[in-house]
Amino acid sequence: MSKGRILIGKPGLDGHDRGARYVARLLRNTGYDVIYTGIRRSPEEIVEAAIRENVDAIGLSVLSGAHRVLFRRVIDELTERSAGNILVFGGGTIPEEDISYLKEIGVRAIFTPGTSAQAILSTVEELLRSKHRDTLAKEDRKEVMIR
Amino acid sequence: MTASRLQFGEEEWSKETLAGAVAQHPERARAFTTTSGLPVDRLYLPDDDLVEHYEEKLGFPGRFPFTRGVHPTMFRGRLWTMREYAGYSTAEESNQRYRYLLAEGSTGLSVAFDLPTQLGLDSDDPRSLGEVGKVGVAINTLADMEALFEGIPLDRVSTSMTINAPAVVLLAMYMAVGEKQGVEPSALRGTIQNDILKEYIARGTYIFPPRPSLRLIENTFEYCSRQMPHWNTISISGYHIREAGATAVQELAFTIADAVCYIETALRAGLLIDEFAPRLAFFFAVHSDFFEEIAKFRAARRLYARLMKERFGARSPESMMLRFHTQTSGVTLTAQQPENNVVRVALQAMAAVLGGTQSLHTNSKDEALCLPTEESVRLALRTQEILANETGVASTVDPLGGSFFVEHLTDTIEAEALALLGRIDAMGGMVPAIETGFVRRLIDESADRWSEQVERNERIVVGVNAHADDQPPRMQLFGVADDVRRREIDRLGLVKARRDSRTVERSLVSLRRSAEDDAANLLPPILEAVRAYATIGEICKILRDVFGEYREAVDL
Structure with missing residues (x-):
């Protein structure tokens, strides 16, 4: 059984995707359904694909220094399309001082250079588990309301 | 010394000396390999073949097959060009950095363009949002290019430009700046990267499909062979292929396969080999496995010289010389304990010099985190100056020529690269090899193998999977201001008006x-x-x- 559906996206103009491809294969090989967008996709294209593919989470990779702008646009687009339940995590050459900003706007985890595969896998697993719990809790609440 | 006497001696040593030593102190691993996975034996011995076929295999520097170097005196005559890749934000700010680098002793410029420029997009294009001035300088019109080279006489500096899909446009702008300074195209010296095939494979800044892209490249070969005799029309790049995960052998084979494709395109268009081949330049990465890298450069020169002579019938020695730029490896740098990167860069740079590079970029210690600060770029440049002036490595030609180990590795890398080239030829060349995903698959496999080895601690990366500490690095980081796009758009508006x-x-x-x-x-x-x-x-x-x-x- 699939552990969950994840879309790996490369927003913006950066073509360096060794990291994105590695993480995509890593997740796929450990039991996730993974969709990789390929390089140079707009935030709108990425969100569109995520909704169409009904994914649990989006993983973004940016190495060009444009992460603040691009992560934000993906998050905003998700909100606008009422798809805020799709989690966002990401990675790249992202300096410490930007990580708190990204967390503030709703990015759930940031993987910087040198992060081990183990750390990525356990973080993603935990994120999806907590999301699952939230969804169940919401459904419970819905049932209560219907009753 | 005859081979048989040596063989006898080795057997005797094995039995009498080695066996006991290994029994008492076992070796650290059962097998040793280079970082690219080539086997490394315990000991290498003289090879009769090398002496017998010395002129065929090594020859003399400045002569076919150029294994020992492309110049007869190498660095005794002139040191390699110290060229630091730089560019960010607006043309004015990058111009400041160039003047700083020249004042500090850089001997050539190397221009980094931002991603919108590399993709032929103006700063005000919606697709440029967030990217303007980030990884390089933003260039929209000739006005930006004029500002970029303000106060830098183009007849006195050589300029390398990392630009591929729209390389012709930036070359034209450089020529136009030259015109304004009163410098003839024939006096301009420098390089455009102009290597589109590796963009499809590894770097990602392609715009057009392969066929029209190859036409643009052929157009520059033709035009420059007539108008710009000192301009390198292409820098065929293994660097990005290697950084994407390829092994040293794959880096070499794919780069040469790209070269074959460009050469065949130009020949089909009716150019003569000795007209354009002397202006083909190469660009390789230098990673941390010291001897493997040195051997790679030596193998590259020999392989290319033979290919040009035998396969393409080149007559002029300049057509057979593989001249190359080297950059130390970005992927080997770590965000953890960034000071360690200074040491990595120094060792890699030494390998590039021992491998006979024509120019060198040394990475800065902070590049796993951000663009380099002025201070860290200066340290990277000083690393080259120390190598050149204090270590003695530049005092003789090809100092490692004749090393039993390095010659063996040179032969192995050449043979393996030739085998891979043969497979690509059998597929119909590099364009089909790229389109069918063959090249990408090999690189991905190598990248995964490396990551798995590090993950399992079979490869040690100091500060990451060994000798790590919990302290996050404390460094002064370089950042590009977020208002660059607005400033560029303002200027663009003025120019358009x-x-x-x-x-x-x-x-x-x-x-x-x-x-x-x-x-x-x-x-x-x-x-x-x-x-x-x-x-x-x-x-x-x-x-x-x-x-x-x-x-x-x-x-x-």
Whole structure:
């Protein structure tokens, strides 16, 4: 059984995707359904694909220094399309001082250079588990309301 | 010494000395390999073949097959060019960095363009949002290029430009700046990267499909062979292929396979090999496995020289010389304990020099985190100056020539690269090899193998999976201001208001006509458009309309 559906996206103009491809294969090989967008996709294209593919989470990779702008646009687009339940995590050459900003706007985890595969896998697993719990809790609440 | 006597001696040593030593102190691993996975034996011994066939295999420096170097005196005559890749934000700010680097002893410039420029988009294009001035300098029109080289006489400096899909446009702008300074095209020295095939494989800044892209490259070969005799029309790059995960052998084989494709394209267009081949340059990575890297450079020179002579019938020695730029490896740098990167860079740089590089970029210690600060760039440059002046490595030609180990590795890398080249030839060359995903698959496999080895602690990366500490690195980081895009858009508006829009319009119409005619060379009409201050976005829009855009099949 699939552990969950994840879309790996490369927003913006950066073509360096060794990291994105590695993480995509890593997740796929450990039991996730993974969709990789390929390089140079707009935030709108990425969100569109995520909704169409009904994914649990989006993983973004940016190495060009444009992460603040691009992560934000993906998050905003998700909100606008009422798809805020799709989690966002990401990675790249992202300096410490930007990580708190990204967390503030709703990015759930940031993987910087040198992060081990183990750390990525356990973080993603935990994120999806907590999301699952939230969804169940919401459904419970819905049932209560219907009753 | 005869081989048989040596063999006897080795057997005797094995039995009498080695066996006991290994029994008492076992070796650290059962097998040793280079970082690319080539086997490394305990000991290498003299090879009779090398002495017997010395001239065929090694020869003399400055002579075929150039294994020992492309110049007879190598660094005894002139040191390699110390060239630091730089560029960020606006043209004015990058101009400051260039003047700083020249004042500090850099002997050549190397321009980094931002991603919108590399993709032929203006700063005000919606696709440029967030990217303007980030990984390089933003160039929209000739006005930016004039500001970039303000106060730098183009007849006295050589300039390398990392630009690929729209390389012709930036070359035309450079020529136009030269014109304004009163410098003839024939006096300009430098390089455009102009290597589109590795963009499809590893770097990602392609715009057009392969066929029209190859036409643009062929157009520059043709134009420059007549007008710009000192200009390197292409820098065929293994660097990005290696950084994407390829092994040293794959880096070499794919780079040469790309070269074969460019050469065949030019020959098909009717150029003569000795007209354009002397201006082909190469660009390799230098990683941390010291001897493997040195051997790779030596193997590259020999392999290429033989290929040019035997396969393409080159006559001129200049056509057979593999001249190359080297950059130390970005992927081997760590965000953890960044000071360690200074040491990595120094060792890699030494390997590049021992491998006989023509120019060198040393990375800065902070580059796993951000663009380098002025201070860290200076340290990177000083690393080269220490190598050149204090270590003695530049005092003799090919100091490691004749090392039993290095010669063995040189032979092995050459043989393995030739085997891979043979497979690519059998597929019909590099374009089919790229389109079928073959190249990408091999690189991905090598990248995964490396990551798994590090993950399992079979490869040690100091500060990451060994000797790590919990402290996050404390460093002064370099950042590009977020208002660059606004400033660029303001300037673009001014230029557009001042230029003669009818001349621009006319030049773009003429460019479209030439683009539609397969036989036309696109450099002259692009030069016209550039002189009229057409933007890079406007010029590339015409080419996009006529050529279409390439979209990669996504395959994990």
